[in-house]
Amino acid sequence: MPNLxxxxxxFLVAMMLIACTCRVLPADGLVAPAIRQNxxxxxxxxxxxxxxPLPHLPAETYIRYAWKQLEPERDKYDFSVIDADIERARARxxxxxxRVMPACSGxxxxxxxxxxxxxxxGVWFDDNRNRTSAVPNTYFPDWNDPxxxxxxxxxxxxxxxxxxxxxxxAWVEIGSYGNWGEWHTSPYKYPNPQGGLSxxxxxxxxxxxxxxxxFRRTRLIMMxxxxxxxxxxxxxxxxxxxxxxxLGKDWFERGLKQDPRRLAAVQERWxxxxxxxxxxxxxxxxxxxxxxxxxxxxxxxxxxVSAVGNGNMPRWQQLAxxxxxxxxxxxxxxxxxxxxxxxxxxSDSKHGRMVSISASWSNTxxxxxxxxxxxxxxxxxxxxxxxxxxxxxxxxxxxxxxxPAPEAHPIVMDEQIPLPKSLAPGQYALAVKVTDPSGIRxxxxxxxxxxxxxxxxxxxxxxxx
Numbered sequence: 198m199p200n201l202x203x204x205x206x207x208f209l210v211a212m213m214l215i216a217c218t219c220r221v222l223p224a225d226g227l228v229a230p231a232i233r234q235n236x237x238x239x240x241x242x243x244x245x246x247x248x249x250p251l252p253h254l255p256a257e258t259y260i261r262y263a264w265k266q267l268e269p270e271r272d273k274y275d276f277s278v279i280d281a282d283i284e285r286a287r288a289r290x291x292x293x294x295x296r297v298m299p300a301c302s303g304x305x306x307x308x309x310x311x312x313x314x315x316x317x318x319g320v321w322f323d324d325n326r327n328r329t330s331a332v333p334n335t336y337f338p339d340w341n342d343p344x345x346x347x348x349x350x351x352x353x354x355x356x357x358x359x360x361x362x363x364x365x366x367a368w369v370e371i372g373s374y375g376n377w378g379e380w381h382t383s384p385y386k387y388p389n390p391q392g393g394l395s396x397x398x399x400x401x402x403x404x405x406x407x408x409x410x411x412f413r414r415t416r417l418i419m420m421x422x423x424x425x426x427x428x429x430x431x432x433x434x435x436x437x438x439x440x441x442x443x444l445g446k447d448w449f450e451r452g453l454k455q456d457p458r459r460l461a462a463v464q465e466r467w468x469x470x471x472x473x474x475x476x477x478x479x480x481x482x483x484x485x486x487x488x489x490x491x492x493x494x495x496x497x498x499x500x501x502v503s504a505v506g507n508g509n510m511p512r513w514q515q516l517a518x519x520x521x522x523x524x525x526x527x528x529x530x531x532x533x534x535x536x537x538x539x540x541x542x543x544s545d546s547k548h549g550r551m552v553s554i555s556a557s558w559s560n561t562x563x564x565x566x567x568x569x570x571x572x573x574x575x576x577x578x579x580x581x582x583x584x585x586x587x588x589x590x591x592x593x594x595x596x597x598x599x600x601p602a603p604e605a606h607p608i609v610m611d612e613q614i615p616l617p618k619s620l621a622p623g624q625y626a627l628a629v630k631v632t633d634p635s636g637i638r639x640x641x642x643x644x645x646x647x648x649x650x651x652x653x654x655x656x657x658x659x660x661x662x
Contacts, residue, residue: 230525236638237367237471237567238532242291243508249524250513256638257367258286259294259506261378263307267297267352271311274355283365290639294418294473296370297352298378299338306336308345316342318393322385337385340374340396349373350407357411364635368416368473370440371408371430374401379442380423401426409433416567418473421463424456431462438470438567439463444505445493446477467501468600471567475506481515490523494530501601503532503564534562535599536644541627541657543616550616554627556592556656558599559607561644566596570631570641574614575653577626590614592629620661627657 230249232239236256240249244260260282268274279295286293298307303324306313313319313336321333338345353373360366372378374396376385387395396404405426408417418438419430430437441463443449453460466472476493479486496502505528513521539556554574560566572592578585594610630653631641640652 230521230528232525232528233534233642233644235532235641236292236633237503238534238562238564239504239528240507240531241294241473241504243475243506247507248510248513249507249528251507253639254289254291255507256291257294257504258282258289258291261296261298261372263301263304264297264299264352264373265307265309267356268309268348271309272351274352276356276359279360283363287365287637290637292365292367292637294367294369296372296378297356299349299373300336300376300378302335302376302384305334308336308338309348312338312345312348315344318342318389318391320389320391320393322389335385337376337382337389337393339391339393341394341400346400346403349404353407353411357408357413360415361412362414364637366415368418368438368471369408369412370418371405371420371426371437373407374404374426375420375422377442378420380420380426398425402429405430405433409437416470418471421453421459424459427459428462431466435469436567438472439466440473442475443477444474444496444502445479445489447492448477449474449496450499463500467503467564468604471503471564472500473504473506474502476509479510481511486511486516487519487523490520490527494523494527497527497531498563501564503567505531530563532562532564533560533566533596533599533601534644535560535566535596535641537629537654537656539627539656541659543659543661548615549618550620550661551613552589552616552627552659554610554612554614554657556594556610556612556629557607558594558596558610560599560601560605562601565598565600568597569634570596571634572596573630573632575628575630576616576620577628577655586628587617588630589616596631616661622661624658624660626655627659628653628655630654 232251234251234253234255240251240255242255242258245258247255262278266278267276283293300307316339318339320337322335322337323333324335375381376383382395387393401423416436416438418440419427421427421439421441441449443452453463479489497505536559537556539554542553544551544553572594574589574592576587576589592610592612594608599608631643642652643654
């Protein structure tokens with residue numbers, strides 16, 4: 198910082214000390230790769246853990262809940278686990294994202310016991326992949342039974358009444374159908390021995406409608422494995438995002454291409470809503486992990502992925518250096534990458550001294566910003582002046598409108614901001630600060646910002662006489 202004014206240098210040093218004591222993620226002595234972190238870009242926390250060591254906590258944390266966790270007895274809802282996860286996340290500067298699962302391979306019954314007893318066409322399957330038992334250990338409800346649909350609707354309605362519009366929630370996934378709530382029933386076959394069928398088109402649309410009615414102010418994310426459900430969900434609102442859970446495998450793209458309508462919808466959705474994903478589920482003995490993570494990077498860029506789960510893969514220490522480098526490169530490509538530069542000139546008017554700002558914003562990332570953010574101009578003090586940084590006023594720029602390639606084009610904001618009447622003559626720096634309207638998430642780090650002070654980005658300098 199040799200060319201900065203003395204007071205500005207002192208201010209930056211103080212901010213560095215603060216930055217070094219806030220939100221640092223313990224990594225057991227591991228060296229964190231150089232991955233830029235912001236809300237809804239890069240890596241999100243996976244089931245309260247982070248496989249890739251990061252210098253700061255991700256701004257989103259993701260968890261799935263079994264239905265019976267939330268309704269242990271009929272009509273007796275217990276959302277304390279979600280409440281606790283929201284509060285834990287908020288205390289750490291994070292938002293919670295979640296899905297409700299009605300079934301999970303090898304996990305017994307995830308629906309409440311009263312439903313298991315009441316659905317004659319529900320079925321127990323044998324998930325014997327671990328070869329530990331021949332006893333059926335996976336329960337699938339009868340997706341089309343009116344009781345199943347009614348009870349699903351009541352649960353989702355109760356969740357919406359409690360959490361819709363909660364600023365501590367990043368997104369809610371439209372689950373409640375299929376294995377893991379992923380909108381497929383693999384590897385189990387239908388009709389089942391009791392004559393039950395996989396979900397009909399009417400059933401799938403009904404489940405989508407339950408979520409759309411319940412969550413009108415909170416972002417919804419829809420799985421991509423079922424064309425009927427996906428296309429119907431995307432038709433309900435341009436803000437409903439998408440999720441695909443096979444990143445790093447050729448199935449990620451091959452599965453989408455099985456239905457041209459589904460592929461076309463996914464290829465367009467990134468312009469208005471986020472694409473989130475997770476790895477296929479790699480183990481330390483999988484061959485060519487570096488190749489899988491390199492393929493994941495290609496998929497992230499091609500499909501405009503915003504955020505990838507920081508889990509479902511080997512521990513960082515188990516990865517070879519080439520695999521570590523590949524996953525870091527992939528994570529750094531996910532989501533937006535905003536840049537801003539500006540010119541600033543001072544003039545006098547009948548309203549007092551004004552600074553005229555012409556700020557050019559661009560996005561060189563793979564996806565847009567999807568959430569509202571507040572952008573504020575900040576005046577940094579002149580040399581030798583015992584002043585604190587001054588928030589001059591808000592910018593009218595909407596960061597959500599700054600699209601990346603192939604739609605990329607800079608957005609120029611020409612704005613006039615009044616200067617404080619008591620401002621002393623001298624050289625000043627103009628910076629921008631991007632903050633979360635809810636106050637939960639950390640400030641957005643812009644590309645040109647100082648690594649030590651990522652929330653403050655100097656964009657211009659000007660003189661006051």
